[in-house]
Amino acid sequence: MSKRNIRLTISYDGTDFCGWQTQADQRTVQGELQNALFTMHKHPVTITGAGRTDTGVHANGQVANFFTDIDSIPDRQFRDAINYYLPQDVRVLESSLADDDFSARFSARKRMYRYFHYFSEVNLPHMNKYAVRLREKPDIRLLNEYASYLIGEHDFAAFAAAGDQSNSKTRIVYSSCFYMHNDFLVYKIMADSFLYRMVRSIVGTLLECEKKRKSGDEFAFILYSGDRKAVGCTAPARGLFLEKVLYDGND
Amino acid sequence: MSKRNIRLTISYDGTDFCGWQTQADQRTVQGELQNALFTMHKHPVTITGAGRTDTGVHANGQVANFFTDIDSIPDRQFRDAINYYLPQDVRVLESSLADDDFSARFSARKRMYRYFHYFSEVNLPHMNKYAVRLREKPDIRLLNEYASYLIGEHDFAAFAAAGDQSNSKTRIVYSSCFYMHNDFLVYKIMADSFLYRMVRSIVGTLLECEKKRKSGDEFAFILYSGDRKAVGCTAPARGLFLEKVLYDGND
Numbered sequence: 001m002s003k004r005n006i007r008l009t010i011s012y013d014g015t016d017f018c019g020w021q022t023q024a025d026q027r028t029v030q031g032e033l034q035n036a037l038f039t040m041h042k043h044p045v046t047i048t049g050a051g052r053t054d055t056g057v058h059a060n061g062q063v064a065n066f067f068t069d070i071d072s073i074p075d076r077q078f079r080d081a082i083n084y085y086l087p088q089d090v091r092v093l094e095s096s097l098a099d100d101d102f103s104a105r106f107s108a109r110k111r112m113y114r115y116f117h118y119f120s121e122v123n124l125p126h127m128n129k130y131a132v133r134l135r136e137k138p139d140i141r142l143l144n145e146y147a148s149y150l151i152g153e154h155d156f157a158a159f160a161a162a163g164d165q166s167n168s169k170t171r172i173v174y175s176s177c178f179y180m181h182n183d184f185l186v187y188k189i190m191a192d193s194f195l196y197r198m199v200r201s202i203v204g205t206l207l208e209c210e211k212k213r214k215s216g217d218e219f220a221f222i223l224y225s226g227d228r229k230a231v232g233c234t235a236p237a238r239g240l241f242l243e244k245v246l247y248d249g250n251d
Numbered sequence: 252m253s254k255r256n257i258r259l260t261i262s263y264d265g266t267d268f269c270g271w272q273t274q275a276d277q278r279t280v281q282g283e284l285q286n287a288l289f290t291m292h293k294h295p296v297t298i299t300g301a302g303r304t305d306t307g308v309h310a311n312g313q314v315a316n317f318f319t320d321i322d323s324i325p326d327r328q329f330r331d332a333i334n335y336y337l338p339q340d341v342r343v344l345e346s347s348l349a350d351d352d353f354s355a356r357f358s359a360r361k362r363m364y365r366y367f368h369y370f371s372e373v374n375l376p377h378m379n380k381y382a383v384r385l386r387e388k389p390d391i392r393l394l395n396e397y398a399s400y401l402i403g404e405h406d407f408a409a410f411a412a413a414g415d416q417s418n419s420k421t422r423i424v425y426s427s428c429f430y431m432h433n434d435f436l437v438y439k440i441m442a443d444s445f446l447y448r449m450v451r452s453i454v455g456t457l458l459e460c461e462k463k464r465k466s467g468d469e470f471a472f473i474l475y476s477g478d479r480k481a482v483g484c485t486a487p488a489r490g491l492f493l494e495k496v497l498y499d500g501n502d
Contacts, residue, residue, distance in 0.1 A: 011375055011376050011377070012376055013376040013377055013380075058376075058377065060377070079373065080373075083373060088374060088376065088379065089376050090376060091373050091374055091375065091376055092373070093373055093375075122330065122331075122334060122342050122343070122344060123339060123342055124262055124342065124344075125262050125263055125264040125309075125339065125340050125341060125342055126262070126264055126309060126311070126381055128339065129264075129380075130377055182433055
């Protein structure tokens with residue numbers, strides 16, 4: 001009897017999670033999903049995620065897959081079945097049947113993240129869980145000048161945090177821009193994949209350069225230097241959302 | 252030496268509070284504010300709020316006042332001074348000097364609340380703390396037909412929860428309407444004041460009537476009946492925000 005490969009789209013509030021990946025004695029999203037699957041299957045089931053989001057990072061469109069030997073649940077009903085066993089801060093939005101060779105992680109072609117800022121003199125309790133406060137609206141034109149330098153194939157070593165285990169630090173960025181949406185300043189970045197804490201490191205550096213009114217050339221120098229010490233601080237996790245993962249045939 | 256009367260505008264995330272009003276052994280917004288003021292003053296200070304919001308209800312524009320004998324803090328600096336001692340889920344947005352006879356509660360002329368719904372087949376973790384899910388978009392035209400009956404001076408006894416201690420159940424509603432804002436269905440209601448759980452009871456009834464496709468006349472009958480048993484269930488606290496309190500001279 002062959003097992004079905006089930007693909008999930010998942011949303012979670014990262015606030016109370018130590019990130020995606022299972023860790024001993026820590027509450028993680030993968031851990032909660034595997035607990036739910038264990039209860040349903042009566043044996044351990046491994047789930048693979050497209051993006052291993054860090055502690056406190058959120059997701060609206062994480063993708064994951066697992067193989068099931070349960071025959072009684074139709075593909076699209078796994079959504080409600082798994083949600084029944086999950087805590088409220090993680091929800092399966094969709095479930096469907098995938099090809100046997102589909103891997104949420106290795107078949108992924110592009111990942112898209114968004115980072116949210118809002119403007120206020122004091123922290124606003126209802127915004128502060130999902131966005132980071134700025135005192136004043138920055139110069140969006142200047143931010144977009146920097147942001148455009150990131151587009152294309154680059155060695156992003158300067159933006160990799162200690163602990164990054166990738167062999168190559170070269171990534172292809174497909175889009176990188178700032179825009180206003182409702183009361184939020186949004187930074188959107190899409191790439192084939194990301195180094196450890198790369199988005200937060202980019203966001204921190206972009207804002208710091210804007211604050212110091214650096215020129216586009218000065219920002220480009222940081223990018224091309226490959227020098228970790230040249231980049232700014234890492235932006236807080238709570239402003240970051242994994243929004244979408246793209247596979248062959250859906251972009 | 253006369254004490255200054257300081258007026259505050261306050262925002263809070265009601266999720267982890269047992270409402271506004273101090274209660275023994277419970278975490279309340281008034282309690283947290285009075286703890287902060289106690290630390291600053293080295294003696295107990297009572298703070299008066301405009302709206303005694305219930306457990307789980309949020310606020311963007313609660314108003315409160317207290318009398319201070321601290322001379323060293325300018326009126327507008329109380330904001331930052333108090334915030335320094337407060338937990339992150341409650342923030343003072345503004346502080347200013349009020350007349351000696353100003354009471355946040357008794358001087359208030361109108362209170363405005365908003366209630367938020369969103370539409371989805373499953374709970375969305377990032378929306379679910381501050382809004383309530385509906386499976387489908389209701390008939391907003393029909394909801395607004397009901398909502399318009401509430402405008403004016405009425406006996407709202409039917410919408411008062413057990414535990415309401417008001418002598419008169421008559422209130423004046425100034426506005427009552429539904430509209431879409433971003434992805435949210437918003438219900439906005441302004442009145443001179445509200446009975447215990449009145450807004451949530453109104454929202455629950457309006458939605459239930461829409462679901463049953465009741466006519467405007469049938470809704471009016473519920474309103475005029477004064478019969479608690481005729482109204483629908485009470486909508487959850489987490490969708491409700493105290494948005495604004497109006498005083499003489501600012502509406």
